[in-house]
Amino acid sequence: MELPAAWIATAAAVSRPGTASPLIEARRLEKRYGSKRALRAVDLEVERTGFLVVTGPNGSGKTTLLRLIAGLATASRGTLTIRADRHELGYLGHEGFLYRDLTAVENLDLYGRLYRVPERRERIGMLLERFGLWDARGERAGAYSRGMLQRLALCRTLLHEPALLVLDEPFTALDQEGADLLDGQLAELQGVRTVVLTTHDPERVSALATARLALA
Amino acid sequence: MSYLADVATLARKDLRLELRARDTLPAMLLFVVSTLVVFHFALPAGADEVAAQGLLWVALLFTALLGLARAWAPERESGALEGLVLAPCDRSAIWLGKAAAVFAFLAAVELVALPAFALFFGSVDAATIAGVALASVGICAVGTLLAAMAAASRTRELVLPLLFLPLAIPLVVGGVGASISPDSGRYLAFLALYDAIFSILCWASFEYVVSE
Numbered sequence: 001m002e003l004p005a006a007w008i009a010t011a012a013a014v015s016r017p018g019t020a021s022p023l024i025e026a027r028r029l030e031k032r033y034g035s036k037r038a039l040r041a042v043d044l045e046v047e048r049t050g051f052l053v054v055t056g057p058n059g060s061g062k063t064t065l066l067r068l069i070a071g072l073a074t075a076s077r078g079t080l081t082i083r084a085d086r087h088e089l090g091y092l093g094h095e096g097f098l099y100r101d102l103t104a105v106e107n108l109d110l111y112g113r114l115y116r117v118p119e120r121r122e123r124i125g126m127l128l129e130r131f132g133l134w135d136a137r138g139e140r141a142g143a144y145s146r147g148m149l150q151r152l153a154l155c156r157t158l159l160h161e162p163a164l165l166v167l168d169e170p171f172t173a174l175d176q177e178g179a180d181l182l183d184g185q186l187a188e189l190q191g192v193r194t195v196v197l198t199t200h201d202p203e204r205v206s207a208l209a210t211a212r213l214a215l216a
Numbered sequence: 217m218s219y220l221a222d223v224a225t226l227a228r229k230d231l232r233l234e235l236r237a238r239d240t241l242p243a244m245l246l247f248v249v250s251t252l253v254v255f256h257f258a259l260p261a262g263a264d265e266v267a268a269q270g271l272l273w274v275a276l277l278f279t280a281l282l283g284l285a286r287a288w289a290p291e292r293e294s295g296a297l298e299g300l301v302l303a304p305c306d307r308s309a310i311w312l313g314k315a316a317a318v319f320a321f322l323a324a325v326e327l328v329a330l331p332a333f334a335l336f337f338g339s340v341d342a343a344t345i346a347g348v349a350l351a352s353v354g355i356c357a358v359g360t361l362l363a364a365m366a367a368a369s370r371t372r373e374l375v376l377p378l379l380f381l382p383l384a385i386p387l388v389v390g391g392v393g394a395s396i397s398p399d400s401g402r403y404l405a406f407l408a409l410y411d412a413i414f415s416i417l418c419w420a421s422f423e424y425v426v427s428e
Binding site for chain 2: 070071072073074085086087089091093095096097098099100101102106110111113114115116140156
């Protein structure tokens with residue numbers, strides 16, 4: 001499904017599903033590493049429950065933008081306002097933030113404790129079941145395949161039911177079954193949570209998107 | 217209470233990782249015992265107690281450095297430090313949890329090293345034990361912060377000793393002083409003061425170490 005033309009812009013995106021002040025608001029946002037410009041002059045507004053899809057070629061600044069939104073990097077120029085607390089953020093980066101020598105359950109339990117997830121064990125069990133990892137729950141993450149690690153990283157990201165989900169190429173390494181599971185999860189979250197997602201396959205999430213940002 | 221719960225969760229995670237992987241504590245134990253054996257044969261017969269006390273501190277300091285170099289390895293290998301930084305806990309809890317785990321490893325090493333030292337070089341008195349305990353707190357507090365800084369560097373193996381050893385000199389002065397001086401209380405008080413000042417500094421500054 002094609003996105004409405006008015007929602008597509010280069011280095012600027014506005015998503016307005018609601019009327020409250022935007023959850024994410026960026027003005028002329030730039031990031032430099034030394035003399036190298038990693039992200040150039042992005043304007044962005046994402047309302048609560050909006051679904052922003054960020055696309056662009058390698059090196060266009062997609063990951064940099066998501067790291068800025070997550071608070072893992074600071075802007076070199078421009079302003080970025082995130083109207084969400086740290087406990088409301090779920091971030092999936094290129095690395096899953098998982099300890100190789102802990103089992104799947106132990107990894108999720110660690111983050112569940114730090115995020116004060118209520119009924120932690122039930123929530124962990126439900127996510128592992130949903131992402132097809134229940135039978136491998138006692139295995140160390142280091143013994144997982146790349147796709148299983150990505151599924152476990154998604155469980156970690158969703159564990160505390162974040163209001164703002166920031167997903168950097170979440171379909172990476174997932175097999176067809178895993179990708180379908182994630183499709184279903186994103187469809188459930190659409191209109192309920194705010195999602196910012198980067199992908200090289202925008203058609204896959206075009207039905208869910210309320211805005212698209214194409215970085216050049 | 218939730219702050220202490222976070223510290224306990226993070227420290228327990230490190231102890232569990234070490235129990236699984238066993239890549240730090242066995243190496244520290246082997247290193248400290250080997251060093252004391254080497255010193256035993258290297259020190260001339262009839263060498264005085266003062267020299268032997270100095271060697272104990274050399275062995276402990278470099279063993280601690282070995283452990284500190286591995287302290288953030290699990291986070292570095294998995295990128296998990298960013299995951300912890302994003303968690304809604306106070307960031308100083310990450311430092312305190314790690315320092316507590318490093319202290320546990322160092323205490324385990326000292327439980328072996330002190331009897332081994334007594335075996336090779338003579339008795340260990342209460343002042344020495346107190347000095348070792350107080351110095352260990354300072355080593356873990358300062359070392360854990362510096363190891364986090366070094367972990368972000370490409371040349372971390374060089375950076376950590378270069379940062380840590382100058383800051384550990386007061387600990388060696390205080391530790392050796394407590395072991396050999398008749399007025400050991402003064403040196404123990406000095407070590408306690410070092411621990412208090414540097415623990416507060418490290419606790420307050422960790423946030424800036426893990427922020428971009």
